Amino acid sequence: MEASRAGKGAGPQDSADTPDGFGVAVVREDGKWRCAPMSAKVLTSLSAAETELRELRSAGAVFGLLDIDDEFFLIVRPAPAGTRLLLSDATAALDYDIAAEALETLDADISAEDLEESDPFEEGDLGVLS
Template identity: 35%
Template sequence: MTTTELDFALAAYREDGVWTVTPLPLRGEPDLSSVVSALRRYPGDAGVIGMISVDEDFFIVLRVVGGRARLLLSDVTAATEWPLAKQVIDELDIPLAEDDDEQVPAGDLAIVADLGMSAMDLGALIDDVDLYPEEMLEEIADALGFGTEFHEAIEAVG
């Protein structure tokens, strides 16, 4: 996978109650450690949220608070084709069944629960097979209160 296969990669953080969303600078073939390192550069009252959409196929949400990274992969089957998704599965220490075709999320569904979107709501959103990853991330951004900033950042990378 190269950055050309990324639909977008964004960092969102809140300082003094104000959200900032900015394109996440990634080069070459992104890997999980470089994404986490890139996110650690941003400040934030409640850490920084990374939102990555890949090839209109799946998304990854990361939340870096202090030295800890929390992870959510929208579709576990993406790990059979995409190295970045496989790295998330490996970090979560989840076994990958090669013949598993069930599209279920993996990781922390409560990743943004304290910011305004419950694990149940996030799980229901991911279960909506009619939505593209960008649309799901847009709904997450809206629920957390940075929908406008999300749209502006998407337009900046588009």
């Protein structure tokens, strides 16, 4: 299955633009994995990604893989106890609303000043796919 790309620009997100990238929903049912493209709106809104994944209503594992501007990725795994997240580069929160939203959801207490002075680092649940 081929993933479709969304967006126009190659730079950081403008408030009116959708970044380049793609989202793939991954579902496991009846012992088989199934992948499907997600809409472009999931590249700018964590809540949109969660909603789209929850609407798949699968009894098996469901998670989303989001690539934003080839700069960072976000893994989103909704569950009854709360959504599990892994953000590949927390410093992306300086330029991308969805990364900032992920850090907020993770209750990461990282100041913008600390992000500016840091090398890229992951934040979230490293066991999200286990």
